[in-house]
Amino acid sequence: MTATLTQVFESLTESFTSREEYARTKLANCLTDLGQAVDTSLIRTAMETAAEALPYKKVLEWAKKAGLREALTDMRRDLTRQLLSRSMSSSTCQIRNEATRMEMEAAQRFLANTDNLLDQFGDAPAEEPAPAPEPQPAPASADAPKATPAQKRTLEAIRDNGVKLQEPRVGQLRVAVNDGEKPRKDMVLWAIEQGWAVSDHSTPLHIGQPVSLTRTGEAILAR
Template sequence: MQAKVIEILTSLAGTRIEAEGKAREALAEEAADMTKGLTSYTLRKALEATADAMPWRLLMEDQSESEPVEVFVKLREQLTRQLIRTTSNTSTCTISNEQGRLKWDGVRRFLQDTDYLVSALEAAEKAAEEPTPAPEPAQPAPGRRPTPAQRKALELIAQGGVKRSQRFKGAIRVGSLNGTIYADTFEVLIREGWVSVDYSQTLFHGQPVELTDAGRAHLPA
């Protein structure tokens, strides 16, 4: 979180300081043109941009702390205290009074623009301090019930004589003397652990198939 906050602060500071530079250049260009008079609009834009950039310049120039986030938090606290104590300018110079007003407007904007970053830092700090809740014990999955076709296959296997076999390169089949057990049904019985196959026998001679206790539990007692 701190790295993200630093990235945002750097981007915002660059934007404000760049805007100040452009406003100053526009004022300097107007002042250099001796054929034209100075306008209050250009002067005001330069004063506003300078006031907006001032807190950001303080933030970027303050290297007293090793952690930039600490500098940011302390600067906000310092500017907040100054803003609370400040009073309106009462100079006889109108421009000086306006300059003072714009300065504190810039401070207010700085505090407003960065308020959400303080909230994000506080939330991250609180989350880091809170103990991680112990995971709830895993609950066993409810037992799956066989479909009517699967139950019928279980009944056929319970009667005995069922074998899994293959002749030459033909398909593997599950043979029963008492009915048909389809391959896809048999795959489900194996996957659910309801039947077992004697793989010690070859497919050519037939691999006996029997019910497991889990499979037998789905049949009437």
């Protein structure tokens, strides 16, 4: 039986919420045991797992009104905007700064984990396969989207430097390159979200998924 988008997303959500519940329970047990010191690593783990699980839980909550596809699309758009506009907190409270960092990294991982889910899975009944679409020509340079210098540098790095998305350990998504300058992770994820680049999901994340330009990304650099 072919899995649906709902089944896959609910399974992802259950995985992250289970980790959050386990971390919170361990922290609660530690805090209520007056015979031992507070283990600060448990606080960090509880904060990290809560930040990881939050966007998944929000999507399911939003889906009750709008449907899962629209809710997931809205969450991905909102998180992308936040990553582009939000800077690391400079509060005098170090805990607040750490929480902000965790939230931003959790948003990046959510975008990576849900990339292409809407294309790969569907909840509609199976239909006769549609005819293969005719190959679309690359957009003319004059029609390509405008990009800032920083965005163009990111695309150039993807084109020239062998950029990969890699997660050597769960929750530690990073960008690696074969050669040259390494672009910022949030910029690479944003380029993928815009359809200017694409990651190869046939390779496991722990090995490294190569990132390449789409025709739109190539056209932007050709302007």
